[in-house]
Amino acid sequence: MNKVFQSLSEQMRITDHDIERRKVFMSFTNKDVSILKEASSWITSFIPEIVRQFYVLQTGIPEIALIIGDRETLNNLHKSMQVYVCELFEGEYDLTYVEKRLRIGKVHHRIGVSPKLYLSGINQLQLLLEDIIDGNAEENGMNAKDLKRAVRKLMYFDNQFVFDTYISSLQLEVESVNHQLEDYASRLEDTVAERTRELTELSQKDPLTNLYNQRAFYEHLEKGMSQVERVGGAYSLLYIDVNKFKAINDIKGHKVGDEILIAVSKAISSTIRKQETAARYGGDEFCILLPNTKAENLSFYCERLFDAFDKMKPLDVTLSVGGAEMSPAAGYNIDDLIIRADKQMYLAKQKAHTTGKHQLRVEIKTLEQV
Structure with a gap:
């Protein structure tokens, strides 16, 4: 049940039985109740003056x-x-009475009255009551000692509940702070995890092209090779080089060279699928890993890549691409795969110098295709 809709006694699990047990602990008996009720007939007239004196002393x-x-x-x-x-x-002195005592504790805690100040005030009130009792009980037919004892027991009884409220409020504050700390720690943990992920991602990316760097490329290649080798599948690699890139850098400058590399990376990013990985291997060389792809299907991808690059490139520049696969027929050797794809790229580059067009050469098993 929502605590907002509960009384203080319900929140603190104080019951009628608990109240009666506390009276026993304080030795507060029915005789004490009778004595206090009997005093009500004459002590009530003194209450305004008792309260006046009390606040004169308190405001001091x-x-x-x-x-x-x-x-x-x-x-x-x-x-x-x-x-x-x-x-x-x-x-x-039932549950209704106790609820009021709990409310007193709640209010005093809320307005900032410390326990020591509250006890000081209660002690002062008790002394004022005892002065009135000493001066007036006998003439009203009552035993001053018994009445003072009954008042003392009741005020101790009251103080239990007031301080229970103080303690409960402090516990709630501690719980609230703990929850805030837990929430903060959780958010901080999430933030650290996210920052760690971002830093890890940054450490794996080439800053110019935002593609994976060579170290990350090898991590993805090794992971992909292990997966396809277990199931006996195919895993293809495209090795891409920008034709005449050094001459462009020397003549047009590195800024134009960077624009070309960025165009290549954007063309690659726009054409690869989610499960495929692209990396800047070094300089003007790029690699694309294509899991579950046979070498004979690489030409379909390259057609899309060439078309995308032609729409983005800042100069009339072409690409040379070599392709090879890991498969049961070709074997599962990472270094060998890169060497074979690199070899095909150089063969494609030779023809590109002659034709002035994009070129792709793919090794299928032991055969070469243009």
Whole structure:
């Protein structure tokens, strides 16, 4: 059940049985109840003066005067205190009475009255009550000692609940702070994990093209090779080189050269599928890993790549591409795969110098295709 809809006694699990047990602990008996009720007939007339003297003494304490703050608050406190003192002698000390004591503790804690200040005030109130009892009990036919003892027991009984509320409020504050710390720690952990992921990602990326770098390329290649080797599948590699790139850098400058490399990377990124991996292998060389792809199907991908690059390139420049596969027929050797694809790329580059067009050469098993 939502605590907002519970009474303080329900929140703190205080029951009628618990109240009666506490009376036993305080030796607060039915005889004490009768004595207090009997005193109500004459002590009530003294209550306004008791409360007046009480607040004269309390406002003389700088810490209390600072908490009270203004005359209207002081007047309200006078009224509340008079009600409280009257209730001490009404003879009804049940769950309703306890709920009011809990409320007193809640209010005092909320406005910043520390336990030591509260106890100081209660002690002062008790002394004022005892002065009135000493001066008036006998003439009203009562035993002053018995009445003072009954008042003392009841006020100790009350203080239990007031301090239970203090403790409960502090526990709630601690729990709230703990929850905040846990939430902060959780958010911090998520932030650290995200930053770690981002840093890891950055450490694997080439800053110019935003493709994977050579180290990350080998990690993906080894992982992919292990997977396809277990199932006996195919895993293809495309090795890409920009034709006459050094001459472009020398003549047009490195800025134009960078624009070409970026265009290549964008063309690659726009044509690869989610499960495929692209990397800048070094300089003007790029590699693409294509899992579950046979060598004879690489030409379909390259057609899309060439078309995309032609739409993005800043100059009339072409690409040479070599392709090879790992498969049961070709074997599963990483270094050999790269060497074979690199060899096909150089064969493609030779023809590109002659034709001035994009070129692809793919090794299928032991055969070469143009």
